[in-house]
Amino acid sequence: METLILKGNIVHAPVFGELSCIENGFLVCEGGRIEGVYAQLPERFSGAPAEDFGGALVMPAFVDMHLHAPQYAMLGMGMDLQLLEWLNTYTFPAESKFRDTAYARSLYRELAAELIRVGTTRVCMFSTIHRESTHVLMEELERAGVTGFVGKVNMDRNSPDFLRETTEESLSETERWIRECEGRYANLRPMLTPRFSPSCTDGLMRGLRELSQKYAVPVQSHLSENVDEIAWVRRLYPDCAQYWETYDKFGLFGADTVMAHCVYSDERERAAIKERGVYIAHCPDSNINIASGIAPIRRMLGEGLRVTLGSDIAGGARLSMMDVATEAIRTSKRNWLDTGKREAFLTAAEAFYLITSAGQRYFGAGPGFQKGDRLHALAVSDAAFTHTSGLTLAQRLERMMYLSEARSIVARFSDGKRVG
Amino acid sequence: METLILKGNIVHAPVFGELSCIENGFLVCEGGRIEGVYAQLPERFSGAPAEDFGGALVMPAFVDMHLHAPQYAMLGMGMDLQLLEWLNTYTFPAESKFRDTAYARSLYRELAAELIRVGTTRVCMFSTIHRESTHVLMEELERAGVTGFVGKVNMDRNSPDFLRETTEESLSETERWIRECEGRYANLRPMLTPRFSPSCTDGLMRGLRELSQKYAVPVQSHLSENVDEIAWVRRLYPDCAQYWETYDKFGLFGADTVMAHCVYSDERERAAIKERGVYIAHCPDSNINIASGIAPIRRMLGEGLRVTLGSDIAGGARLSMMDVATEAIRTSKRNWLDTGKREAFLTAAEAFYLITSAGQRYFGAGPGFQKGDRLHALAVSDAAFTHTSGLTLAQRLERMMYLSEARSIVARFSDGKRVG
Numbered sequence: 051m052e053t054l055i056l057k058g059n060i061v062h063a064p065v066f067g068e069l070s071c072i073e074n075g076f077l078v079c080e081g082g083r084i085e086g087v088y089a090q091l092p093e094r095f096s097g098a099p100a101e102d103f104g105g106a107l108v109m110p111a112f113v114d115m116h117l118h119a120p121q122y123a124m125l126g127m128g129m130d131l132q133l134l135e136w137l138n139t140y141t142f143p144a145e146s147k148f149r150d151t152a153y154a155r156s157l158y159r160e161l162a163a164e165l166i167r168v169g170t171t172r173v174c175m176f177s178t179i180h181r182e183s184t185h186v187l188m189e190e191l192e193r194a195g196v197t198g199f200v201g202k203v204n205m206d207r208n209s210p211d212f213l214r215e216t217t218e219e220s221l222s223e224t225e226r227w228i229r230e231c232e233g234r235y236a237n238l239r240p241m242l243t244p245r246f247s248p249s250c251t252d253g254l255m256r257g258l259r260e261l262s263q264k265y266a267v268p269v270q271s272h273l274s275e276n277v278d279e280i281a282w283v284r285r286l287y288p289d290c291a292q293y294w295e296t297y298d299k300f301g302l303f304g305a306d307t308v309m310a311h312c313v314y315s316d317e318r319e320r321a322a323i324k325e326r327g328v329y330i331a332h333c334p335d336s337n338i339n340i341a342s343g344i345a346p347i348r349r350m351l352g353e354g355l356r357v358t359l360g361s362d363i364a365g366g367a368r369l370s371m372m373d374v375a376t377e378a379i380r381t382s383k384r385n386w387l388d389t390g391k392r393e394a395f396l397t398a399a400e401a402f403y404l405i406t407s408a409g410q411r412y413f414g415a416g417p418g419f420q421k422g423d424r425l426h427a428l429a430v431s432d433a434a435f436t437h438t439s440g441l442t443l444a445q446r447l448e449r450m451m452y453l454s455e456a457r458s459i460v461a462r463f464s465d466g467k468r469v470g
Numbered sequence: 471m472e473t474l475i476l477k478g479n480i481v482h483a484p485v486f487g488e489l490s491c492i493e494n495g496f497l498v499c500e501g502g503r504i505e506g507v508y509a510q511l512p513e514r515f516s517g518a519p520a521e522d523f524g525g526a527l528v529m530p531a532f533v534d535m536h537l538h539a540p541q542y543a544m545l546g547m548g549m550d551l552q553l554l555e556w557l558n559t560y561t562f563p564a565e566s567k568f569r570d571t572a573y574a575r576s577l578y579r580e581l582a583a584e585l586i587r588v589g590t591t592r593v594c595m596f597s598t599i600h601r602e603s604t605h606v607l608m609e610e611l612e613r614a615g616v617t618g619f620v621g622k623v624n625m626d627r628n629s630p631d632f633l634r635e636t637t638e639e640s641l642s643e644t645e646r647w648i649r650e651c652e653g654r655y656a657n658l659r660p661m662l663t664p665r666f667s668p669s670c671t672d673g674l675m676r677g678l679r680e681l682s683q684k685y686a687v688p689v690q691s692h693l694s695e696n697v698d699e700i701a702w703v704r705r706l707y708p709d710c711a712q713y714w715e716t717y718d719k720f721g722l723f724g725a726d727t728v729m730a731h732c733v734y735s736d737e738r739e740r741a742a743i744k745e746r747g748v749y750i751a752h753c754p755d756s757n758i759n760i761a762s763g764i765a766p767i768r769r770m771l772g773e774g775l776r777v778t779l780g781s782d783i784a785g786g787a788r789l790s791m792m793d794v795a796t797e798a799i800r801t802s803k804r805n806w807l808d809t810g811k812r813e814a815f816l817t818a819a820e821a822f823y824l825i826t827s828a829g830q831r832y833f834g835a836g837p838g839f840q841k842g843d844r845l846h847a848l849a850v851s852d853a854a855f856t857h858t859s860g861l862t863l864a865q866r867l868e869r870m871m872y873l874s875e876a877r878s879i880v881a882r883f884s885d886g887k888r889v890g
Contacts, residue, residue, distance in 0.1 A: 123857045126872030127865050129799065130817050157857065341803040341815060367796070367872040376787070379549065383761040384804055395761060397550045437543045437577065445547050452546030452787040 051081040055095060056463075058103035058429055060087050061443050062110050063403040064418035066351075071443040076100075077108055079425045082466020087419050103429040105438070106460055107447060110419060111171040111426040112371035113409025116270070116310040116331035116360025118176045119187050119200075120145045120154075122161040126367045129339050133276040136340050136365070138210070145178045145203075146212045154183035155190070162194035168370040168456045171426045171464035172413055173198040174270055174308050174331070174360075176243055179205060179215055181227045188231070188238045195462070195469030197426075198413070201243025201270055202227050206254045209245075221257040228265050237465050239267075241308075246272040247283055247296040255300035268306035271297060274319065275311035276342040294322050303328060308412065310360060311336075312350070313343040320353060329356045329412055332404075334381040335374055336365030344385050347378070348393040358409045359401075372454040375401040398448040429461040471501040475515060476883075478523035478849055480507050481863050482530050483823040484838035486771075491863040496520075497528055499845045502886020507839050523849040525858070526880055527867060529822075530839060531591040531846040532791035533829025536690070536730040536751035536780025538596045539607050539620075540565045540574075542581040546787045549759050553696040556760050556785070558630070565598045565623075566632045574603035575610070582614035588790040588876045591846045591884035592833055593618040594690055594728050594751070594780075596663055599625060599635055601647045608651070608658045615882070615889030617846075618833065621663025621690055622647050626674045629665075641677040648685050657885050659687075661728075666692040667703055667716040675720035688726035690751075691717060694739065695731035696762040714742050723748060728832065730780060731756075732770070733763040740773060749776045749832055752824075754801040755794055756785030764805050767798070768813040778829045779821075792874040795821040818868040849881040 060075040070087075078085040078095055086092075091100075121144060128140040148154050165173070173191070177184040177200055184202040191200070202224055206217045215223070224242070231240045242258050244250040250258075262269060274280055274293045287296045294315070297303040305327035312330045315323065323330065332347050350357050360366075361374050368374060382395040396404075407417030415423040430450055432438055434457070438446065450458060462470040480495040490507075498505040498515055506512075511520075541564060548560040568574050585593070593611070597604040597620055604622040611620065624640045625633065635643070644662070651660045662678050664670040670678075682689060694700055694713045707716045714735075717723040725747035732750045735743065743750065752767050770777050780786075781794050788794060802815040816824075827837030835843040850870055852858055854877070858866065870878060882890040 125855075126869035127861075129868065129872065338800045338803050341806060343807055344804070380758045380800075383758050384764070386761060387763055388808070435545075441547075448549065449546035452549065 053095060053098035054079040055091070055098050055100035056103065056108050056427065056429065057100050058106045058108035059443050060419070061107050061447050062087070062418035063399065063407045064420070066403050066407070067397060067400045069399045069402070069444050069447065070418060073443065077419060077427065079466060082424055084419050084421055084423050084425055086421055101461070103461065105433065106429040106431040107443065107450065108427060108429050109447070110406040110410065111428050111462060111464060112169050112405045113172040113358065113413070114170045114361050114371055115174050115308055115329065115358040115409050115412065116333055117173065117363050117366070119158060119161055120148050120178045121364035123157055124364045125369070127364070129367070131340065133279055133340050133342060142210050142213045148178040148180045148183040151182050151186050154180070154186040158187045158190040162190040162196055164369055165196050166194050166462055166470045167459070169428045169459050169462060170369070170371055171195060171197060171462065171469070172409060174241060174412070175200050176270070177202050179203050179213060179220070181223045184227060185230065188235055192235050192238055195464040195467070197237035197465050199239050199241035199268065199270070201241040203243050203245050204254055204258060205245045205249035207251050208248050217251055217253045217257070220254055221261070224258070225261055228261065228267060242267050242269045242302070244271050244302065246279070247293070248279070248286055255302065259301040262302065268308070269302045269304070270308040271302070271310070273297070273309040273312050274314040275337070277314065280314055292319050294319050298322065298326070310362060311342070311345065313337055313345045320350060320355060324353060324355050327356065329358055331358050331360035332378065333360045333362035333366055335368055335377040336362035338381065339367060340365045344381050344388070346385060346393065348382060348385065348396070356408070356411070357404065358412065359404045370454050370456060371405040372451045375405045375451050376454065378404065398451060399444065402447060402451065425463050425466045427463040428459050431458050431460045434458060473515060473518035474499040475511070475518050475520035476523065476528050476847065476849065477520050478526045478528035479863050480839070481527050481867050482507070482838035483819065483827045484840070486823050486827070487817060487820045489819045489822070489864050489867065490838060493863065497839060497847065499886060502844055504839050504841055504843050504845055506841055521881070523851070523881065525853065526849040526851040527863065527870065528847060528849050529867070530826040530830065531848050531882060531884060532589050532825045533592040533778065533833070534590045534781050534791055535594050535728055535749065535778040535829050535832065536753055537593065537783050539578060539581055540568050540598045541784035543577055544784045545789070546784070549787070551760065552698070553760050553762060554698055562630050562633045568598040568600045568603040571602050571606050574606040578607045578610040582610040582616055584789055585616050586614050586882055586890045587879070589848045589879050589882060590789070590791055591615060591617060591882065591889070592829060594661060594832070595620050596690070597622050599623050599633060599640070601643045604647060605650065608655055612655050612658055615884040615887065617657035617885050619659050619661035619688065619690070621661040623663050623665050624674055624678060625665045625669035627671050628668050637671055637673045637677065640674055641681070644678070645681055648681065648687060662687050662689045662722070664691050664722065667713070668699070668706055675722065679721040682722065688728070689722045689724070690728040691722070691730070693717070693729040693732050694734040695757070697734065700734055712739050714739050718742070718746070730782060731762070731765065733757055733765045740770060740775060744773060744775050747776065749778055751778050751780035752798065753780040753782035753786055755788055755797040756782035758801065759787060760785045764801050764808070766805060766813065768802060768805065768816070776828070776831070777824065778832065779824045790874050790876060791825040792871045795825045795871050796874070798824065818871060819864065822867060822871065845883050845886045847883045848879050851878050851880045854878060
């Protein structure tokens with residue numbers, strides 16, 4: 051079994067809110083899996099090849115638990131609009147272009163390269179309704195070294211003609227796509243992706259449940275993002291007291307489900323999220339850009355909910371999870387002020403946990419660098435920053451997150467291999 | 471008189487909230503001053519040398535109305551603390567190092583180069599209490615092409631021993647510095663800089679007023695940033711009903727004054743700001759990073775106050791005014807939500823006005839590219855971004871601000887000259 055040793059300042063977050071730091075340490079991998087983290091290299095590895103990253107920090111690669119691949123083309127635009135208007139003006143027209151696989155190839159290749167550049171190696175991602183372009187996306191991610199889950203989007207109502215499937219088509223294309231994925235990708239798996247309940251008929255939801263059971267495919271969608279959206283869901287589902295029930299009634303709200311946003315999830319909805327073991331993808335940059343609101347994630351964390359972070363491009367304007375981490379901190383500071391300083395803001399160490407360890411859990415990995423997990427790691431250098439002497443590793447990590455210069459990432463490892 | 475013609479997509483903001491866009495236009499300068507902006511080059515300039523920036527946007531360079539030069543060394547760190555704690559733990563020790571001019575030289579050279587890299591050519595800046603290092607800062611700014619105002623800081627109480635002057639020393643060093651500045655810098659001028667009222671005795675404030683009158687030097691300071699700070703000011707000045715009066719009573723609150731923050735300026739304080747013609751330097755990134763609060767700038771703008779933007783590094787973690795602009799938008803969206811959608815959030819065009827035209831006014835220039843003003847301009851390319859075809863110049867500008875890649879700035883002009 052091949053041994054790989056990364057030498058550098060090891061920084062990871064095995065425990066929420068605590069950094070584990072080893073100056074001039076060693077991260078040992080065997081056969082693509084983490085064997086251990088050491089202050090002194092054990093004798094038995096002394097002959098193995100080592101990559102020495104000098105003063106750089108060696109940290110887990112980032113996990114982005116919610117983003118829309120096709121919206122990469124509209125990154126940083128249309129920010130003067132709110133959710134529903136923004137969907138109709140920018141998003142739906144942008145997504146309709148993906149019937150063209152050549153366009154998809156060109157855009158998705160750029161996106162995949164950019165994800166690796168900014169240090170993201172695990173994702174839960176939305177594609178569009180188009181089966182073929184979804185394969186193109188998965189091919190490009192795999193080629194670049196991005197791993198995780200991709201969803202062909204389902205939408206058979208309340209969507210423009212140019213971006214709506216019939217129920218039958220939506221289900222048959224989805225099933226065909228799931229089958230085509232079998233054995234085709236080493237590190238990418240399909241995820242059922244009803245866009246959000248307003249865009250899916252009951253028949254579609256029921257069909258997705260069947261597919262989910264038949265093929266053991268997990269689910270991702272959106273939940274309680276925006277006040278107008280929630281009011282609309284209430285009108286569409288008079289039988290459901292709350293938004294989460296529109297998924298739950300179809301069996302699409304379980305322990306392998308990722309729900310983006312949850313800005314307005316109240317006590318009862320949060321209790322359901324907790325009871326079902328649903329993962330929350332908190333998307334602070336998006337939530338503020340399209341003026342949805344501020345999710346009370348300190349409360350969610352305190353209640354033991356599984357909070358992770360997502361860039362949610364292109365509601366979010368930043369692909370780098372370091373930017374998303376500091377935006378989560380900024381957002382939490384506003385929440386701290388808004389709650390009369392009752393709900394503490396996120397610390398830098400906590401935000402770092404959320405973009406690494408919290409998401410790793412969804413992928414079956416332990417927090418931080420844990421023995422037996424596949425290696426997903428970055429070496430990040432602050433040599434270009436000014437005046438590093440005398441700083442602790444925790445201070446240097448905080449500065450890296452705030453300054454968020456992708457150029458400072460000098461090496462990326464995904465699923466045990468160097469990818470950039 | 472030397473003529474210089476910049477060819478490209480001209481985008482500027484002569485009116486708040488409106489962009490003026492000329493595709494493939496011409497910006498003509500004579501002797502370092504703007505002569506005009508044209509869709510077609512007038513015959514009389516046909517023989518003059520032109521720089522063709524192709525598809526790039528040619529826009530005014532940015533104005534940063536509030537930042538602390540010495541804190542550049544601590545950029546992106548210490549963000550888990552609030553103002554007063556943050557000052558004592560990080561800021562004061564960092565500033566005390568500037569008694570060493572060699573250290574100052576090295577740090578300020580980096581800062582000046584970075585300001586130009588991110589497109590900022592006009593500043594109102596704090597140095598430290600040290601006269602010599604303040605000259606070093608001015609020399610390095612001038613060498614790099616940054617213009618504007620720099621202040622040797624005054625503080626003679628409520629400050630650590632290692633960063634406190636006697637009243638006499640503070641005044642004599644300040645006067646000596648003002649005199650030394652005469653004729654020494656082409657484009658940098660001194661600004662009186664009482665740090666904030668808690669760190670200045672009445673005697674110091676009175677002395678600064680005399681210097682301000684004797685040498686016609688403008689004033690900058692901090693106002694109503696943080697709740698604890700305001701409570702402290704109230705205890706220190708039982709004779710003043712409000713914070714602004716602690717400056718006003720010493721004649722340091724006039725039409726050439728820049729006050730940073732004004733987060734908690736209520737109706738009465740805002741009326742005083744308006745009446746005196748004081749400039750507000752709104753610093754949204756800093757205000758949220760050190761958890762001060764959200765300034766109601768829509769209200770201020772509506773009331774006709776002179777609102778400008780500042781990076782306020784290192785409370786702010788970002789030197790780029792494009793980042794500050796989008797953070798101002800994000801902050802205003804929270805304010806919009808907090809006010810039940812009564813106070814509209816900033817649009818991209820409005821934020822662009824605030825980082826260009828609004829600050830230009832303080833420097834005696836008109837809004838946008840105005841005839842007769844010294845040329846401060848950037849050429850910004852989005853060639854490296856994905857899929858530009860079909861976008862309007864307004865959309866491209868919005869994307870540039872949100873993605874804020876300093877590498878996309880391909881040329882900088884300051885005071886009529888190319889500087890990067």
